[in-house]
Amino acid sequence: MSAIVTLTFNPALDKSISIAELLPDKKLKCSPPVCEPGGGGINVARAIKKLGGEAKAVYLAGGDNGKMIEGLMTKEAIDNHAIPIKRQTRENLVIADKANHKQYLFDMPGPSVSRREWEKCLNYIDQIPDVAYIIVSGSLPPGVPPGIFETIATIAGNKNAKLMVDTSGEALEVAVKAGVYLIKPNIGELASLAGKDKLEIESIGDIAREVIEKGKCEIVVVSMGRLGAMLVTKDLEISVIPPDLEVKSTVGAGDSMLAGIVLSLIQKKSLVDAVKYGVACGAAATLCAGTELCKKNDADLIYSKLLEKV
Numbered sequence: 001m002s003a004i005v006t007l008t009f010n011p012a013l014d015k016s017i018s019i020a021e022l023l024p025d026k027k028l029k030c031s032p033p034v035c036e037p038g039g040g041g042i043n044v045a046r047a048i049k050k051l052g053g054e055a056k057a058v059y060l061a062g063g064d065n066g067k068m069i070e071g072l073m074t075k076e077a078i079d080n081h082a083i084p085i086k087r088q089t090r091e092n093l094v095i096a097d098k099a100n101h102k103q104y105l106f107d108m109p110g111p112s113v114s115r116r117e118w119e120k121c122l123n124y125i126d127q128i129p130d131v132a133y134i135i136v137s138g139s140l141p142p143g144v145p146p147g148i149f150e151t152i153a154t155i156a157g158n159k160n161a162k163l164m165v166d167t168s169g170e171a172l173e174v175a176v177k178a179g180v181y182l183i184k185p186n187i188g189e190l191a192s193l194a195g196k197d198k199l200e201i202e203s204i205g206d207i208a209r210e211v212i213e214k215g216k217c218e219i220v221v222v223s224m225g226r227l228g229a230m231l232v233t234k235d236l237e238i239s240v241i242p243p244d245l246e247v248k249s250t251v252g253a254g255d256s257m258l259a260g261i262v263l264s265l266i267q268k269k270s271l272v273d274a275v276k277y278g279v280a281c282g283a284a285a286t287l288c289a290g291t292e293l294c295k296k297n298d299a300d301l302i303y304s305k306l307l308e309k310v
Contacts, residue, residue, distance in 0.1 A: 003054075003055075003056055003128065003130055003131050003132060003133075004045075004048065004053070004054070004055040004056070004131075004132065004133045004135065004262055004263075004266060005055065005056045005057075005058060005125065005128055005131050005133070005134050005135070005161075006040075006041030006042065006044045006045045006055055006056070006057045006058065006134075006135045006136075006137065007041050007058050007059070007121065007125060007134065007135065007136045007137075007152070008039040008040055008041035008042045008057065008058070008059035008060070008137065008138050009059075009060055009110075009113070009118065009121070009136075009138065009139075009140050009141055009144050009148075010039055010040075010060075010090070010110040010138050010139045010140060010141040010144075011037065011038065011039030011041075011042050011059045011060065011061060011066075011069055011089055011090075011138070012038045012039050012065075012089065012090045012091055012092045012108065012110075013035060013036075013037065013038065013065040013068055013069055013089065013090075013091040013092070014035065014036045014037070014038035014091070014092050014094065014251075014290075014291040015033045015034070015035055015091060015092070015093050015094070016033065016034045016036070016093075016094040016095075016096070016289070016290030016291050017030040017031050017032075017033050017034075017093070017094070017095055017096070018030070018031045018095070018096040018097075018098055018289075019031070019095060019096070019097060019098065020098055020099060021097055021098065021099035021100065022095065022097040022100070022102075022104065034290055034291075035068065035072065036072065036290075036291050036292070037068075037069040037072045037073050037076075038092060038252075038291055039059065039137075039138045040136075040137025040138025040139075040166055040167075040255055041057060041058075041059060041135055041136065041137045041138060042057050042059055042069070042073070042080075043137070043252050043255035043256070043259075043293060044135055044137050044255045044258050044259045044262070045057035045078055045080070045259075046073075046076060046078060046293055047252070047255055047256045047258075047259030047260070047281065047285075047293045047294055048259045048262070048263050049076060049077070049078050050293055050294060050295065050296060051259060051260065051263055051281065051294070051296050051299065052263075052296060053259075053263040053266070053267075054079065055078070055079070055135075055259075055262075056079040056080065056081065056128070057073060057078055057079070057080040057081070058080070058081050058083065058121060058124060058125060059080070059081075059082060059083065059121075060082075060083050060084075060085050060089070060113060060117060060118070060121060060141075061082035061083065061084060061085065061089050062084060062085035062086060062087050062088055062089050062111060063087065063088030063089055064088070065088055065089040065090070065091050066082060066084070066085070066088070066089040069082070069089060070082045081124060083117065083120050083121045083124060084117075085111065085113055085114070085117045086114070086117075087111035087112060087113075088111055089110075089111065090108040090109065090110050090111060090141075091108060092105065092106060092107055092108055092291075093105075093106040093108075094106075094249070094251060094290050094291055096249075096289065096290065103248075103249055103251075105251060109141075109142070110139070110141030110142065111141060111142070112141065112142040112143045113141050113142065113143040113144050114143060115143070117143075118143070118144050118148065122148070122151055122152065122155065125152075125155055126155050126158075131156075131159050131161040132161055132162065132266055133161060133162050133163075133164060133181075133262050133265070133266065134152065134155070134156050134159075134161050134162070134163050134164070135163075135164045135165075135166075135258065135262060136149070136152060136163070136164070136165050136166070136167065136175075137164075137165070137166040137167065137255060137258060138166070138167065139167060139168070139171075140167070140171050146169075146170040146171040146173070146174045147174055148171075149165065149171060149174045149175040149178050149180075150174060150178045152175075152178075153175070153178035153179040153180065153216075154178075156179075157179065162181035162182070162265075163175075163179070163180045163181050163182075164180070164181055164182045164183075164184070164258065164261075164262060165180050165182070165183050165184075166183070166184045166185075166254065166255075166258055168185070168189045168192070169192065172185065172189060172192075172193055173193060176193065176211060176215035176216065176217045177215055177216065178216065179216035179217075180215075180216065180217050180218075181217075181218050181219060182217075182218065182219040182220070182221060182261075183211075183217055183219075183220055183221070184220075184221045184222075184223060184254065184257065184258055184261075185220070185222060185223070186222070186223045186224070186225075186254070187199055187201075187204065187222060187223075187224060190204065190207060190208060190211070190220070190222055191207075193211055194207045194210060194211060201224075201227075204222055204224075204230055204232075205230060205232055205237040208220040208222055208230070208232035208237075209232055209234070209237075212232070212233065212234055213234070218233065218234075219231070219232070219233050219271070220232045220233075221257075221261065221275055221278070223254055223257065223282070225250070226242075226244075226247075227239075227241060228240045228241040228242045228279045228283075228306075229257065229275060229278070229279050229282070231271070231272065231275040233271070236271075236272075238272060238275070240275055240276050240279040240306055241279075241306070242279055242280065242282075242283040242302060242305075242306060243283075243302065243305045243306075245283055245286060245287060245302075246287070247286040247287075248286065248287060248288060248289045249285075249286060249288060249289055249290055249291070249292070250285075250286055251285075251290065251291045252285050252291055252292070252293045252294075253282040253283070253285040253286050253294075254282060255285075255293065256281040256282050256284065256285035256293050256294035256299075257278040257279060257281055257282030257285075258278065259278075259281060259293075259294070260274070260277045260278035260279075260280060260281030260282070260294070260299065261274045261275055261277070261278035262274075263277075264277045264278070276303060276306050277299070277303055279306060280299045280300070280302040280303035280306060281294045281299045282294070283299075283302050284298035284299040284302055
């Protein structure tokens, strides 16, 4: 089977804790922290593994946090390759406030990355044989230029691999212009991509189709939170709506969705079925606390209950 490769330029060591209540100027007793490897592409690879598939995760990693991420990935039996950097990989903190049933995500800035370091990442990807899908997910840390997507698109093209991108801002704009098989923006990211401040739900399909027609993008899957997702191609527009669920955390839901989509596609399922399973995986992730990703049993059950609207 051809490989799925994920690429993460700005990974993080995710730490999740819970407290009785978030109060100012108090010494707050915390639960023991749960540490997990995080960052877009890393989460996608981990979710694919949880769903019964295989993916190779390539990422930048530095310092003790980078070493811990590498160790955790290996412990989960995920095929992974860390490209060393001089500076410390960031860590993120998720705090669950039990009294108020709220969750707070503290997203730390990434370390500055040198040209030599990120070029090693691209060179490594270029040497991987038999690649069917390359998934670039997450933000770019300081030092990594948005123009990097032009090179990634060229690498994917030379390999006859389909490029999937889940990022934002200028990086997403460059990716769409350079050539990409699929993007997975949320509504705000789609609005930004179209040069608009905000979008009404009714206009999402038309705007997504404009993005496809103006750029080099085949598929747009718009993530819409509780409303599920909208699949848009040049000839197709379908909304996939998940059932009402008791949401514990939304962290990693988008990455779980992308994992479900690409795993379904490599298993030769139709695009519509792939997006439906992706929505099920994203919804399944919201049933888990902290930064935990989707569980296969939950995803399969939700998939059987999905609603589809053309």
